[in-house]
Amino acid sequence: MIEFDNVTKQYDDGTVAIEDISFEVEEGTTTVLVGPSGCGKTTTMKLVNRLIEPTEGTVYFEGTDIEQKDEIELRRDVGYVIQEIGLFDHMTVRENVATVPKLKGWDDDRIRERVRELLELMDLPVEEYGDQHPTELSGGQRQRVGVARALAADPDVMLMDEPFGALDPITRAELQDEFLDIQAELDVTILFVTHSVEEALKMGDRIAIFDVGELVQYDTPQNVLENPKNDFVRDFIGQDRELKKLQVTPVRKVMYETNGERLPDVDPVAPSDTAQIALSRLLETDAGRLPVARDGEVVGVVEEADLRGTSDPTRGSI
Amino acid sequence: MVSAPPELALVPLLEIALAPLGIFEELPGAYDFITSNWSQFLHHLWTHIKLVLVSELLAILVAVPLGIAATRFPRAKPTIKGFGNTAQTIPTLAIIFLMLPVTGIGFVTAVAGLFVYALLPILTNTIAGIEDVEDGVVEAARGMGMTDTEVLRKIELPKAIPVIFAGIRTSSVIGVGTAYLAFFVGGGGLGTWVLQGIKLYNMEMAIAGAVPGALLAITLDSGFALLERYLGGDAQQSDDLVSA
Missing domain, CATH: 3.40.50.300 (P-loop containing nucleotide triphosphate hydrolases)
Known part of the structure; x- marks a missing residue:
């Protein structure tokens, strides 16, 4: 252009x-x-x-x-x-x-x-x-x-x-x-x-x-x-x-699919939220992991380790 | 002992301060002088107004375009400013007498002198008004696709109007005062009574010429303020500029 x-x-x-x-x-x-x-x-x-x-x-x-x-x-x-x-x-x-x-x-x-x-x-x-x-x-x-x-x-x-x-x-x-x-x-x-x-x-x-x-x-x-x-x-x-990096990375890039495990009962983040918001929520809740929900339905989970690895290309994205 | 209220104490002070002027004592006499010479008064007043307005109008027609030119052609600016400054440093009387051989005795010579004297405030303020427009605004206007003429017409001049009008108002108030000298070259005006009054030691006559001039200055100033408001400027802003 x-x-x-x-x-x-x-x-x-x-x-x-x-x-x-x-x-x-x-x-x-x-x-x-x-x-x-x-x-x-x-x-x-x-x-x-x-x-x-x-x-x-x-x-x-x-x-x-x-x-x-x-x-x-x-x-x-x-x-x-x-x-x-x-x-x-x-x-x-x-x-x-x-x-x-x-x-x-x-x-x-x-x-x-x-x-x-x-x-x-x-x-x-x-x-x-x-x-x-x-x-x-x-x-x-x-x-x-x-x-x-x-x-x-x-x-x-x-x-x-x-x-x-x-x-x-x-x-x-x-x-x-x-x-x-x-x-x-x-x-x-x-x-x-x-x-x-x-x-x-x-x-x-x-x-x-x-x-x-x-x-x-x-x-x-x-x-x-x-x-x-x-x-x-x-x-x-x-x-x-x-x-x-967390600020420019959406949660959907670092989360992984849930396999039916039990998730902590905390407010979920959205896939479109930044990883920075996810980290902030993790620090707040002390839960270690967060559910990721789209329109009220849990679609994944994100852990502290996932955030640390935002630059890791082997992490699967959905 | 009961002392007088402070405002009463001021009255004698005022009287002492103004006594040499004798203005207050002479005012009723001056008023009678005007009413008994009514048609002559109107003639002098009208000549005075014409002297100021004609010279002022000519000065605006010359100084505003010249000021604009100074901001368009930076290389001409020192020359133009120098011209305006020189015009201001020559005493009006000198200009009037210099003009005498050319234009002879009368109205035209007086207008020429007043015109030269009226130029500088308008010229300086036109230049300052346009130059004071923030660079960011001019750049935004250019960046949006205005031509140089459009920037001048839509941005610079409208924004400079309060400053230009402050110059015009200053210049016209000065003009009312300076026009008293027109009498020396047969230009007429209120100066006729003032200078004759002084010569004849007729205080009533002198004051009958002087006080209407002061009122005229105030009226003209307000008139230009109204005109400015009509043109979309902010008269309050140029009020501040005039008093500054």
Whole structure:
């Protein structure tokens, strides 16, 4: 969908922001660019909507060199979310969301319908919030408006530059969960920039880890955790690598089928829960093992030893 | 002994402070002067308003586009700002007299002087207002596919309106005061009474010219605030900017 081919960006003052970067963002996935400040992740993302032009190399969008595309048209086809500061405070929520459809010249009825639909989706009913100004909203609500605005013209690709960075941890987790739900329905390709490993692991189908100007590792969250490519990646992930692994592993991957044995009488976990939740429940209950239930029916069991072995490929998955 | 309430004690103090001005004593006289010279008063007042509004309008027409240009072409900015600063440092009287050989005695010369003097606050505030728009907002607008003109029209100018209007309001209040000098080049206005009054040592006449000017300044300021609100700006915000 989006392909970076040996892309280098050197700024006028001589700083090399990114050097010789190549990777491909697959259609329908969320790819997270993650790394410390100044590593070039944001630069890489802005190449896609041509807010930044590469010094060398090519960026392809659906097979076409983006230099060949009209930059204004391109930007109107690509959703763009930045931190809440990107909202237009002098416009109402409704006007903010309608921005790109208006630029694209949609007719008024279609815009009105679309704005209603999106604000509904974001849990900000248009009757109540449509005429408010962004300054009247909470941080979480503002960010919802930002996401709605980016989705307004039905983009195939969304660029999200630390969209949840300015939020408190609880609101951030809430919005991440909501966004994962929305994204599952939308089938949109997302390029997501963050400096938080936790967020990258949670949001990404693929993670691109950047060191200063350099793409170090591009892989699935599981593989990044299991096979960090070098010390930089290992340090970046942090010392709680095992816990993070549990966070990205669903219970269904580590449980085994029950063979009618007696299970402790504790609350079951779901196959779709993370292994981290299972571990937390195990620590809480002191039971040693937990039933796994789907729709009230026990489908498996998970033990502490299974969690320890999350990276063990010989463990059967169901 | 019973001491007087503090507010009563203040009255003599006020009288002492204002005595040299003699304004309060002269006010009824000035009022009579105005009513007995009503048509002449209206003529001076109207000329004064015309002087301020015409010069102000011209200054807006020049300074706002110039300010916008300064933000579009960074290399021209020092020149444009320098032009505005220079215009402000030349005393109005000097400009008026410099213009005399060109435009002769009368209204046009006075307007020219006031115009030059009105430029700087509007110019500076237009530049500052546009530059103060947060980078993130402009980048979001560009990233969403707005052209440069659309960013200016839909984002930068609307956001800069309170600051630009603060400049216009400051400039017009200054203009009301400066327009008293128009008398020197035959431009008329309320300055006619003030300067003649001083020359003839006719205090009633001088005050009859001065006080309406103060009222005019307040009225113009409120008028521009109303206009700003009509244009969708937040007049309260530029109130704060004006008083700051």
